[in-house]
Amino acid sequence: xxxxxxxxxxxxxxxxxxxxxxxxxxxxxxxxxxxxxxxxxxxxxxxxxxxxxxxxxxxxxxxxxxxxxxxxxxxxxxxxxxxxxxxxxxx
Numbered sequence: 001x002x003x004x005x006x007x008x009x010x011x012x013x014x015x016x017x018x019x020x021x022x023x024x025x026x027x028x029x030x031x032x033x034x035x036x037x038x039x040x041x042x043x044x045x046x047x048x049x050x051x052x053x054x055x056x057x058x059x060x061x062x063x064x065x066x067x068x069x070x071x072x073x074x075x076x077x078x079x080x081x082x083x084x085x086x087x088x089x090x091x
Contacts, residue, residue, distance in 0.1 A: 017055075017081060025080065026059075030073055035060040043087075055083035060091045 023036045037058040044051050057077055070088060078086040 022077070022080060026073065026077070029076060030061070030065070030069065032062040032065065033059060034062055040083075052085065054085040054087050055081055057086065057088045058091070059088060065090065 017038060017040075019036075019038050022038065026036055027033050035058075039056050039058075041054060041056045042051050043054050055077075057074075059073075070090060074086055074088040077083075077088065
């Protein structure tokens with residue numbers, strides 16, 4: 001049982017994202033970024049009840065950002081984290 005707990009802890013540690021580094025890099029790319037929240041979550045398609053794991057990023061900016069800038073940031077976050085699915089939500 002102790003070995004299985006160790007394996008679980010190792011897996012969780014491997015999945016942990018370096019949020020502080022990601023936030024600093026994102027701020028360098030988008031200077032108007034004031035807040036970034038990162039969480040891995042489950043999205044459920046209600047019509048099929050299909051579940052999928054996504055990386056959810058919640059961002060705040062000083063001023064409204066052009067769509068192209070947000071798409072570029074989302075693409076960078078996907079490449080940076082290696083997550084197959086990323087969703088950027090902007091306040």
